[in-house]
Each structure stands twice: as structure tokens, then as C-alpha cells.
Amino acid sequence: MSKTKMIMIVDDEAVVRDVLCSFLELKGYKTVAKSNGQSAISYAEKKKPDVVLLDIKMPGMNGIETCSRLKQVLPSSPGTGIIMITGHDSKGNLENAYSSGAIDFVRKPFELEDVHRRINTWFEVRNIESRMVRSLVYSAKVRWLTKGCPA
Numbered sequence: 001m002s003k004t005k006m007i008m009i010v011d012d013e014a015v016v017r018d019v020l021c022s023f024l025e026l027k028g029y030k031t032v033a034k035s036n037g038q039s040a041i042s043y044a045e046k047k048k049p050d051v052v053l054l055d056i057k058m059p060g061m062n063g064i065e066t067c068s069r070l071k072q073v074l075p076s077s078p079g080t081g082i083i084m085i086t087g088h089d090s091k092g093n094l095e096n097a098y099s100s101g102a103i104d105f106v107r108k109p110f111e112l113e114d115v116h117r118r119i120n121t122w123f124e125v126r127n128i129e130s131r132m133v134r135s136l137v138y139s140a141k142v143r144w145l146t147k148g149c150p151a
Helices: 014-026 037-046 063-073 091-099 112-125 131-146
Strands: 006-010 030-034 051-055 081-086 104-107
Touching: 006 014, 006 037, 014 030, 014 112, 030 037, 037 051, 037 063, 051 063, 051 112, 063 081, 063 091, 081 091, 081 112, 091 104, 104 112, 112 131
Parallel strands: 006 030, 006 051, 051 081, 081 104
Antiparallel strands: none
16 A cells, blocks of 8 residues: 655645645645745655645745755655746746756646646656656656646
């Protein structure tokens, strides 16, 4: 019997946290919601989430810095996938998200099923041993998903 996967949602907007938590719990995941980077890091030091949905633009410590610090406290293999979410997308944000350790980037407003597909894609590929192979497989799957193909 596999353990229930846990997803941490980190966003300064309560409505985003609530919607994502409710939706993902209906899909069978455990969720925990945090409103800022420091509380997310403190939680991750004690409990290791399987996936983190992390807003980029937050007061105090932003999502890029939070992501970098989370990568220091979370296990690297098979690893916790960090998916950045933001309404302020730019090429710089995208580059910074990936360089800080994120595996994916979702733009607000997002479709809940798209977020769910991306989470499932991470679970499909995270046990691949090689980080490079894992990254290539994940990227290929996301490209396929974003072209409007059914999951």
C-alpha cells in the first residue's frame, strides 16, 4: 500500500491556497498551506512534502529565494518537485524559477486539472535515477500536455 502523497501550497493569497487545497484533497492528496516562504521552509525541515506549489511574488521572502532555500532542506533523490505559480510571468521569472531549482512553472490564472496533470507527471518521472534524464522526460511530458493533448 502506497502512502498518500503530500503537497504543500505556498501562496500569500488565501483564496489560492484554499482552492488548491480543496481541489487536491478531492484528488486524494494530503495538503498543507503556508502563506510565506519562511513558514514553508520551517515546515519542510520537519515534514518532507512530495510536491510544493510555490508562488513567486510574495511579501518578504519571494518564491525564487524560497525555492533555493527549500532545495537545501529537501531531499534531492527522488526529490520533492517544486512547481512555481505566478500571475507575473516574464522571461526573467521563468529563468530564475528554473535556476533556483523549480521543475515547472504555472501561470495564473491556472486550470486546476492542468496543475493536477503536472503534479502527476512529476510523480511519474521522479523515480528516474538520473537528474538529467528525469528533467528531459519531465520537459517532454509537459510539452506534450501543453499542446492540448489529453492526459
